[in-house]
Amino acid sequence: MRPAQTVAFSLPTPLCTASSYASFPPRICADNRELYTSTRAHDGFAAEILLAQRQNGFNSYHPVVIPRCRIAERWASSGAWQLPGLMQRLQAPLTAKRSRGRSFMYAELGRPESLPDSDLDAHQTDLVTLEPKEFSSKILSQGTAEGDSHYYYYTTQVGALEGGQLLRSAPEWEQLVPEAGHGWGSMDPYLSVWIGGAGSTTQMHYDVQHNVFVQVYGTKRFWLHPPAEMTNLHVFPDAHPRARKSQINFDRVDAERFPFHRRLRTPWCATLHEGDALYIPAFWFHHVEAVTPCVSLNVFSESRLKMAAARALMIPPPIAPGRLEDGSTIALFLAALCDILPKIGVEPAVALDEVVISRFKPLMSLQGPQQADIPFQHTDSVERRHQDYTRHTQDLVEAFQAMDNEVEGEHGPGVKDIVVAHLLEMWALRTFGAHEVARCLAWCSSNVK
Numbered sequence: 001m002r003p004a005q006t007v008a009f010s011l012p013t014p015l016c017t018a019s020s021y022a023s024f025p026p027r028i029c030a031d032n033r034e035l036y037t038s039t040r041a042h043d044g045f046a047a048e049i050l051l052a053q054r055q056n057g058f059n060s061y062h063p064v065v066i067p068r069c070r071i072a073e074r075w076a077s078s079g080a081w082q083l084p085g086l087m088q089r090l091q092a093p094l095t096a097k098r099s100r101g102r103s104f105m106y107a108e109l110g111r112p113e114s115l116p117d118s119d120l121d122a123h124q125t126d127l128v129t130l131e132p133k134e135f136s137s138k139i140l141s142q143g144t145a146e147g148d149s150h151y152y153y154y155t156t157q158v159g160a161l162e163g164g165q166l167l168r169s170a171p172e173w174e175q176l177v178p179e180a181g182h183g184w185g186s187m188d189p190y191l192s193v194w195i196g197g198a199g200s201t202t203q204m205h206y207d208v209q210h211n212v213f214v215q216v217y218g219t220k221r222f223w224l225h226p227p228a229e230m231t232n233l234h235v236f237p238d239a240h241p242r243a244r245k246s247q248i249n250f251d252r253v254d255a256e257r258f259p260f261h262r263r264l265r266t267p268w269c270a271t272l273h274e275g276d277a278l279y280i281p282a283f284w285f286h287h288v289e290a291v292t293p294c295v296s297l298n299v300f301s302e303s304r305l306k307m308a309a310a311r312a313l314m315i316p317p318p319i320a321p322g323r324l325e326d327g328s329t330i331a332l333f334l335a336a337l338c339d340i341l342p343k344i345g346v347e348p349a350v351a352l353d354e355v356v357i358s359r360f361k362p363l364m365s366l367q368g369p370q371q372a373d374i375p376f377q378h379t380d381s382v383e384r385r386h387q388d389y390t391r392h393t394q395d396l397v398e399a400f401q402a403m404d405n406e407v408e409g410e411h412g413p414g415v416k417d418i419v420v421a422h423l424l425e426m427w428a429l430r431t432f433g434a435h436e437v438a439r440c441l442a443w444c445s446s447n448v449k
Contacts, residue, residue, distance in 0.1 A: 080169035142197025228414030312399035
């Protein structure tokens, strides 16, 4: 169990243990506003992040709260983002998400639907078009006797509202970027607004960009886990529309379907009040709850870590595409994994088992009995093809070294685990097709020595 911290982040009281984790998210969280020094940095927001991290004994790859952040306080105190006044300034109808459950989980359109949802009822949403004043009324009454039985949520880029006029209410937002630009191929930072009623939650997930979150109205609570908890959080597979999110319904945990959940360590907790900012590094997991009706702003910006990870994921599979039922092809695929992965410090059996058990088994259990095993056929071409893996190994070693250079402290192995899981799924997909990823990796897990 992680010891209680004295600064920057507060832990629930009493501390959560693995056995009591079914009650996650905890309902008691100390107010972290009182846990900071008043020292301020005057060399920009990146310097404020670094100062807060160093004051609290964190390395540069750790989330940190900037209390009473200069930019955030200016936005919050302007009154421009208060409800219901904000809605009175908007003219066009809003397309909001509506749900009977309090958890909202973004789903990426266009991904194949070959895998079921782990808890469809908990995350089903529909889109509704509401006039701004009507939406504000529903947000402010959510969870009260005057409200209806739904939860509502709205998010968009601020530049898309009122022809970009609302950007004037967030001056200097470009300063909320922890790193300088990364040149060709990198994303441009952008400012988004998030509006929700009390009790609404955003499912535990990670982003591959830096995330600077600013509270401008109301109070919001965050639970954060480092990248190393990926397996214990049972993240959806990449081919699923809900990729990067945890499959676990934390209001009603199914311990049998999610066996690694019991290994989760106590999360870091932070409560943001108006004028506070939170920096979340790329690949850190976070679960968010609106304590009161909330308006929040955030800036996603490029990270060198994401660019380094993308370099690893661009490396093609070590063998040519084939059919899964061809035993020689799947045997060759497994042999390649057993040759390449140890060169980057990854044990093939461990990596395959954890990907299959944490990502695929909870979903496949919803589909009943699975198809029969794939026939194993030994092939004498494995040794003959051995030389073809040399370039893959060299490229992967260089890519993972570049990732290690971007992660200070103990969290590098966790980021590597996330990228290796992506890589295994991507290679299986490009070798055998999107609908065979689960069977391919399950077979490899069962037959690896």
